[in-house]
Amino acid sequence: MNKLVSISDCSKEDILNIVNLAEQFEKHPNPHLLDGKLVATLFFEPSTRTRLSFETAVQRLGGRVIGFSDAATSSSSKGETLHDTIKMVSNYVDLIVMRHPVEGAARYASEITNVPVINAGDGSNQHPTQTMLDLYSIKKTQGTLENLTISMVGDLKYGRTVHSLLMAMRYFNPTYHFVAPQELRLPAQYPEYMRANNIKFDELEDMNPVLPVSDILYMTRVQQERFTDLVEYEKVKNTYTLRSSMLESTKDNLRILHPLPRINEIAADVDDNPKAYYFEQARNGVFARQAVICSILGMC
Amino acid sequence: MSKKELVVSALENGTVIDHIPADQTFKVVKLLGLEECSDQVTIGVNLGSKKLGKKGIIKVADKFFAKDELDRVAIIAPDAKVNIIRNYEVVEKIELTLPDEVTGILQCINPMCVTNKERGVETRFHILDKKRCTVKCHYCERIINQEDLILK
Ligand SMILES: [Zn+2]
Numbered sequence: 074m075n076k077l078v079s080i081s082d083c084s085k086e087d088i089l090n091i092v093n094l095a096e097q098f099e100k101h102p103n104p105h106l107l108d109g110k111l112v113a114t115l116f117f118e119p120s121t122r123t124r125l126s127f128e129t130a131v132q133r134l135g136g137r138v139i140g141f142s143d144a145a146t147s148s149s150s151k152g153e154t155l156h157d158t159i160k161m162v163s164n165y166v167d168l169i170v171m172r173h174p175v176e177g178a179a180r181y182a183s184e185i186t187n188v189p190v191i192n193a194g195d196g197s198n199q200h201p202t203q204t205m206l207d208l209y210s211i212k213k214t215q216g217t218l219e220n221l222t223i224s225m226v227g228d229l230k231y232g233r234t235v236h237s238l239l240m241a242m243r244y245f246n247p248t249y250h251f252v253a254p255q256e257l258r259l260p261a262q263y264p265e266y267m268r269a270n271n272i273k274f275d276e277l278e279d280m281n282p283v284l285p286v287s288d289i290l291y292m293t294r295v296q297q298e299r300f301t302d303l304v305e306y307e308k309v310k311n312t313y314t315l316r317s318s319m320l321e322s323t324k325d326n327l328r329i330l331h332p333l334p335r336i337n338e339i340a341a342d343v344d345d346n347p348k349a350y351y352f353e354q355a356r357n358g359v360f361a362r363q364a365v366i367c368s369i370l371g372m373c
Numbered sequence: 374m375s376k377k378e379l380v381v382s383a384l385e386n387g388t389v390i391d392h393i394p395a396d397q398t399f400k401v402v403k404l405l406g407l408e409e410c411s412d413q414v415t416i417g418v419n420l421g422s423k424k425l426g427k428k429g430i431i432k433v434a435d436k437f438f439a440k441d442e443l444d445r446v447a448i449i450a451p452d453a454k455v456n457i458i459r460n461y462e463v464v465e466k467i468e469l470t471l472p473d474e475v476t477g478i479l480q481c482i483n484p485m486c487v488t489n490k491e492r493g494v495e496t497r498f499h500i501l502d503k504k505r506c507t508v509k510c511h512y513c514e515r516i517i518n519q520e521d522l523i524l525k
Binding site: 079081154155156174175176177178180181195196197198199262 | 483485486487488490491492493494510511512513514515516
């Protein structure tokens with residue numbers, strides 16, 4: 074890999090390589106592999122969580138960071154094109170990490186520069202390092218990525234993390250349960266894809282039946298603004314809230330993932346349950362990003 | 374000559390594109406750049422067709438297109454038939470084949486796509502399903518069905 078723009082570009086080997094490297098970085102978090110290297114973090118829209126995770130990853134590897142955290146503080150606020158910003162920054166750095174509200178921005182950037190590009194989110198399209206950290210979290214908690222039962226709950230229509238994760242896991246013989254209100258079901262292209270590729274899945278509106286059989290419960294935000302009908306939102310919002318009492322008859326190895334931040338889809342009483350994994354999942358992001366950075370720069 | 378054949382005048386030399394779905398006819402005209410063409414162009418729409426119900430036909434005098442130019446027509450008119458005419462005779466029938474990808478012809482329907490937001494980015498689409506002609510934007514990865522395709 075010489076860039077990471079979309080999870081759909083990643084082979085099974087790419088994914089396994091990143092996941093295994095992330096494990097190494099968790100064991101040895103501070104190898105000086107990026108000594109003397111300069112990384113740009115170009116955040117054309119703010120995302121403190123993702124930016125801090127990337128910058129921590131770079132600094133732990135011994136590299137240095139330049140960039141901006143908001144388009145308002147960058148030259149793009151003066152009307153500079155994405156093209157020109159990328160060309161300018163390419164003169165200075167060894168790697169570009171970029172987040173941009175425009176979909177396809179990272180792909181385009183990667184085509185106009187020789188500097189490797191990592192997509193840190195392009196609108197509602199892709200956020201591949203989030204997927205890598207999800208995959209690493211699954212591997213770490215289950216010991217394998219193969220043959221798992223994964224239930225995805227909440228907003229499956231707009232949730233890009235859901236779409237990327239389900240595509241990335243396609244290599245590993247998963248069984249999926251998709252739980253969502255009618256209005257927020259998976260876009261038709263995904264069921265079509267899974268049918269064509271013999272991936273086992275079903276779609277439900279109630280999460281209770283999937284709880285006892287799941288290895289991974291991937292929760293997502295159900296946001297009010299996604300509903301055209303607010304009555305519908307009021308009806309479903311509590312249906313998609315996970316509470317600690319619901320975890321009683323679940324498998325011992327079940328872990329609950331959530332891309333964070335959450336709203337009310339996971340009740341606070343779940344936080345103390347040993348099956349809650351979402352805070353550690355966020356911590357895994359730094360290891361996964363160290364792995365992606367080093368792999369793209371050919372450092373390991 | 375029968376009455377039916379007279380609906381669209383006969384061609385001495387040139388290219389006939391037949392069996393275009395009636396509502397796609399003017400898109401094909403645009404796609405082939407015939408709006409700016411100085412050759413004689415005859416366009417027939419809403420002609421009767423056993424297969425399509427209503428079809429369109431385009432005849433361009435003294436013009437012979439490159440294969441890849443014609444293949445683009447398959448994006449909006451997959452069943453179109455192309456005949457090359459010389460001296461009033463069909464001398465060649467060209468089968469259209471959809472390319473694996475198309476650049477610069479279609480416009481992405483996603484308003485947030487970089488091809489619509491940043492100037493100077495040429496559009497590029499991968500053909501996912503050649504039968505149904507669904508395409509995927511190379512940049513924003515939006516999948517677009519044949520009926521929603523927009524020509525630039
Ligand atoms: Zn697009």
